[in-house]
Amino acid sequence: MDPYHETYQGTPEQQPELNEIPIARMVQLEKQYRNGANWFYWIAGLSALSSVLLLIGSSFISAITLGSTEFLIAIGTIFPELAFIAAIAGVVIVGVFALMGYLSSKGHGWAYIVGIILFALDSLLLIWVKDFFGLAFHGLVLYFLITGVVAFYKLKKLLPHR
Numbered sequence: 001m002d003p004y005h006e007t008y009q010g011t012p013e014q015q016p017e018l019n020e021i022p023i024a025r026m027v028q029l030e031k032q033y034r035n036g037a038n039w040f041y042w043i044a045g046l047s048a049l050s051s052v053l054l055l056i057g058s059s060f061i062s063a064i065t066l067g068s069t070e071f072l073i074a075i076g077t078i079f080p081e082l083a084f085i086a087a088i089a090g091v092v093i094v095g096v097f098a099l100m101g102y103l104s105s106k107g108h109g110w111a112y113i114v115g116i117i118l119f120a121l122d123s124l125l126l127i128w129v130k131d132f133f134g135l136a137f138h139g140l141v142l143y144f145l146i147t148g149v150v151a152f153y154k155l156k157k158l159l160p161h162r
Contacts, residue, residue, distance in 0.1 A: 029155040036148010040101030067125030
């Protein structure tokens with residue numbers, strides 16, 4: 001183009017690509033997101049293990065169990081006629097957390113949020129029974145879950161096709 005033409009704006013400068021995302025940042029977010037989602041598997045597995053230990057009469061009372069499954073075991077122990085229903089409900093609860101882990105790891109943000117809400121509600125049971133050690137552990141797990149879901153949504157914002 002003629003430099004004396006009135007629409008001439010000079011030589012075009014190399015503009016930085018707006019969609020460039022630092023790879024290290026993406027890897028960090030992906031790791032936080034996956035680690036957070038994996039905590040749902042830990043919740044399910046440790047709660048199932050702790051529930052079995054409680055059912056076989058172990059004196060090992062664990063902070064790593066869900067308050068809801070511990071509550072159901074207590075109901076089944078106090079009211080033997082409800083033991084089967086309590087056991088089924090406990091298995092369903094553990095299964096729901098495992099499912100939230102699976103769906104969260106597959107990129108379903110709603111499952112991540114539902115799982116966090118369910119786990120936070122479970123934490124309320126620990127306040128009610130005054131299990132402060134268990135509550136502290138729940139708080140730590142909630143921290144990892146929340147940092148995971150925040151990383152998930154940051155990653156989703158950076159990579160909209162996700």
